[in-house]
Amino acid sequence: MTHSKEISARKRIWGWYFFDWASQPYHTLLVTFIFGPFFASVAAQYFLGTGLDEQAADARAQSMWSLGLGFIGVFIGLGAPFLGALADSSGRRIPWIFGFSLLYVVGAFGLWFMLPDGSNLWWGLCAFGLGFIGAEWALIFINSQLPSLVSNKGTGEISGSGFAFGYLGGVLALAIMLLLFVEQANGKTLIGLDPAFGFDAAAREGTRFVGPFTALWFIVFMVPYFLWVRDVPVAGAAKASVSAALASLGRSLKSLRHNTSLAAYLGSSMLYRDALNGLYSFGGVYAALVLNWEVTQIGVFGVIGAISAALFSWLGGKLDQRLGPKPVIIVAIWLLIAVCVVIVSMSREMFFGAPLAADSALPDFVFLLCGVFIGGLGGTLQAASRTLMVRHAKPEAPTESFGLYGLTGRATAFLAPTLIGLATMVSGSARLGVSPVIGLFLLGLVLLRWVKPEGDRS
Incomplete structure (x- = not known):
């Protein structure tokens, strides 16, 4: 173990940050701003060709995407508790992170093969799902490493800085895709170039390259993580055992009965994080289907949102350090509710019931502003949530407590996409x-009312 002592605490923290930088493009490029809207527009055109009118085709496309995300979320939620407990029983996380990284890369790369005529939509959905499962399961283990990086007092700033660094990676990746690869209706990229590498604009190869690009980005930028982050030896850890994992999971769940603040917090964060994921998953799809934006327009919207997310996450980390995470979480949720009300009350034709001129730019401007707040407040909310979980972690077994946070984070991952799919239908x-x-x-x-700002230890 001598080599692990040679890696400074600063390097370990930076290595941990690099997971956010490496993995953020799956969320920024694939879930929200490029592949999600591309899938929705291809599916809508395909369903239009089956004889449906435009509104029905749009609704069918959004339902397919949302129910697909819902199924993927169920799978992630069912597997996460068991996997977390299995890793906890052995104390080893990095081999699991490596394995899920392979799923991420294979799934992302597979998106290249989804055709723009809609003939293999299910292939696109399945490849996306495989990579997304890899990304989300890896994140469980990454988050559980936070308490071992720094003392409790420093987690707010580290958590916020990690998210901010990740969002900057997402911005850079998105900018590269928009400037060099993603083709507009005229076959040119955002700056008027042909898609790079001689990609065929008619076959949407520039847009489809988002899959291999995301995979390559992840491979390159995970190198610092694997170089600088090591598993912390756990006293009494044994070889990964299914029975030990199930016993540990059972003990963790039973202990929630005597831990009111933690139980309320896990329930609360499960619901509001699911809502946030729903917003992220459908922001770009909404822009494509309701406002008829092109993928490049949605990408610019994404750049603005991700830059604001980086800034807000960093500032949120500072506020978290001064005020504590709970007030930051409450304000962020109320502001996100206000943004949702605006989005639901707006279309190309009207704004809060008031009719708009056919050429009105108001919906575009308002939705761009919404993007700033969704990105910014979302980053702040996630960073502060991670800190509040650290305050609830048991000092003698932080990874077990923190594991539950990762597990519940995906336990209802199907809820928002499924409800959106059903409401759309x-x-x-x-x-x-x-x-x-x-x-x-x-x-x-509502559930946050029972959550103590300092956790049950207060």
């Missing part, structure tokens, strides 16, 4: 389909 409107997110945020706020 029932209302027949991609705009109204986003409304269930508001209810999830409100439920999360």
Whole structure:
């Protein structure tokens, strides 16, 4: 173990930051701003060709994407508790992170093969799901490493800085894709170039390259993580054992009965993080289907959102350090609810019931502003949530407590996409389909009432 002592605490923290930098493009490029909207627009065109009218085709496309995300979320949620406990029983995390990194890379690379005529939509959805499972399961183990990096007092700033660094990586990756690869309707990129590497604009190869690009980005920037981060030896750790994992999971769940603040917090964060993921997953899809934006426009929206996320996360980390994470979380949720109300109340034709001129730029401007707040407040909310979890972690077994946070973070990952899918099907409107997110945020706020700012240890 001598080599692990030679790695300074500063290098370990920077190595840990690099996971955020390496993995953020899956969320920024694939879930939200390039592949998600590309999938939705391809699916909508495909369903339009089957004889559906435009609104019905849009709703069918959004339902397919949302129910697909819902199924993937169920799979992540069912596997996460067991995997976390299995890793906890052995004290080893890095081999698991390496394995899930392989899923991430294979899934992302597979998106290249989804064709723009909509003939293999299921392939695109399955490849996306495989990579997303890898990204989310790896994150469980990454988050559980936070308490071992720094003392409790420093976690707010480290958590915020990690998210900020990740968002900057997402911005840079998105800018490269928009400037050099993603083609507009005229076949040129955002700065008027042909897609790089001789990609065929007619076959949407520039846009489809987002999959291999995301995979390559991850491979390159995970190198510092694997060089500088080591598993911390755990006293009494044994070889990974299924029975030990199940016993540990059972003990953790039973202990929640006597830990009111932690139980309330896990429930609250489960709901509001799910709502936030719903917003991230459908921001770009909403822009494509409701506002008829091109992928390049959505990408610019993404750059603005990600830059604000980096700035807000960093500032949120500073506020978290001064005020504590709970007030930061409450303010962020209320502001996100206000943003959701605006989104649901707006379309190309009207704004809060008031009709708009056909050529009005108001929806575009308002949605760009919403993007600033979704990105910024989302980053702040996630960073402060990670800190509040550290305050609830048991000093004698921080990884077990923190593992539960990662597990519950995906336990209802199917909820927002499924509710959005059902609301879209029932209302027949991609705009109204986003409304269930508001209810999830409100439920999360209600449960926060029982959460102690310093955790049960206070």
